Amino acid sequence: MTQADEAPLSEEQLSEVIARYPDRTGDVLSILERLQEMHPLNYLPKETLIRVAEAKRLALSNVFSVVTFYSFFNLCPQGRHTVTVCRGTACHTRGSNLLMNGLRAEIGGVWADGQSSYTTPDHELSVHTVACFGQCAMAPVVAVDHEIYGRMSEMKLRQRVRQLVRKESNDEDS
Numbered sequence: 001m002t003q004a005d006e007a008p009l010s011e012e013q014l015s016e017v018i019a020r021y022p023d024r025t026g027d028v029l030s031i032l033e034r035l036q037e038m039h040p041l042n043y044l045p046k047e048t049l050i051r052v053a054e055a056k057r058l059a060l061s062n063v064f065s066v067v068t069f070y071s072f073f074n075l076c077p078q079g080r081h082t083v084t085v086c087r088g089t090a091c092h093t094r095g096s097n098l099l100m101n102g103l104r105a106e107i108g109g110v111w112a113d114g115q116s117s118y119t120t121p122d123h124e125l126s127v128h129t130v131a132c133f134g135q136c137a138m139a140p141v142v143a144v145d146h147e148i149y150g151r152m153s154e155m156k157l158r159q160r161v162r163q164l165v166r167k168e169s170n171d172e173d174s
């Protein structure tokens, strides 16, 4: 990933998406979803929120409220891969802390216990936490790129992360 990947979308891209949704306020959610999907780092830069607020004649705070209400919106650049660790009671009891510690050891990230997400500086991987996947019988549960894995162990998770990162470097080498 390069610095350019973090840049906001172009005015042309923004205008094209905004024009597709002419309703003043009802379409804000769809516009934001589409703009996030289009960004190479799967997030909504501040400039994008300002542009949407202006186009829909809304206060920036209204657009910001929408983005912060829905957990699938990202305000920071995301990694190419995502690991989401459940921190609910069942998963906590069955070792989600060990999974988090394993991830820290594997990717060398420095992120605090209370922090709900972390992205590696090279944007290879983002780590998120959730309150519950609704799969408590399979605790501890993680999602890797939206695929759910139950009864996850620290070693298995570290291996899975290594495979992902190795595959990316092999793809880039070829």
Ligand code: FES
Pocket (backbone or CB within 6 Å): 086, 087, 088, 089, 090, 091, 092, 131, 132, 133, 134, 135, 136, 137, 139, 140, 141
């Ligand atoms: S507490 Fe982890 S899936 Fe429910």
